[in-house]
Amino acid sequence: MRSLFHRRAPKPPPVELVPTVFPRIAGADIAASFAARRVAGDFYDSVRVGPERVLFGLLDLAGRREDNRSLLVAAQEIFRNYGAELFSRPDLNESDAMTELGLHINRHLIEVSSGVHSCPAFIACYHERFGTLCYTNAGHTPGLLRDNTGITELGSTGLPLGLFSHATADAPTVGLAKGAVLLLVSRGLVECEGHKLWSDEEFGLERVKQFLLAAPPSSAQTLCVSILDAVGKFTGATPLRDDRTALAFVRAS
Secondary structure (H helix, E strand, C coil): CCCCCCCCCCCCCCCCCCCCCCCCECCEEEEEEECCCCCCEEEEEEEEEECCEEEEEEEEECCCCCCCHHHHHHHHHHHHHHHHHHHCCCCCCHHHHHHHHHHHHHHHHHHHHCCCCCECEEEEEEECCCCEEEEEEECCCCEEEEECCEEEEECCCECCECCCCCCCCCCCEEECCCCCEEEEECHHHHCCECCHHHCCCECHHHHHHHHHHHCCCCCHHHHHHHHHHHHHHHHCCCCCCCCCEEEEEEECC
């Protein structure tokens, strides 16, 4: 007699992001950190794409993390695999390659989600020998570049990814002087609300700038942890409703 009960086939393991291991960079340091448990779609990664180039980025996929895991994995796959292919070409034009990479991530997100899914992104490629940074800012929080002249905002150069299949973003290049620091922070960090004296305020980009101006020379990891600590004091015990992520790049020499 056949059993009326059938064993259910085990569920396949959930797709997961490949853990980020930041590459060693000649004369520079890169690191990232986030507060508590990730609940939304912040995602950072970095990969060496050639003998003298390192690709890195911070993306902020809209929605809850448990609902968008497949999209995060899809974005990382294109970032890593197609990014390495583009930036290893012998006839490389960095600006064209950066624009093409953004376009491919954009279209892949639309394809995987079968619709539109906003994903602001800051993606950059650092050239070790020249000390230059080619970047694209697809609707992301401005990157903050600190050097001996002060702070420069690397603002949006195009629309967020995942919205329009043919949308592209410009990809300018900036030089990083010795001692320069690039700080990227997620929207969840900028928009988190304060408590007590600051209960009616957001942390805001201006506070991030003030923090960066006052920050002493330090490693990229120390800088990331310090800004998250400053935000934690500002918000108190307020529960996290969005991811708070910081990525820092420091050119030491």
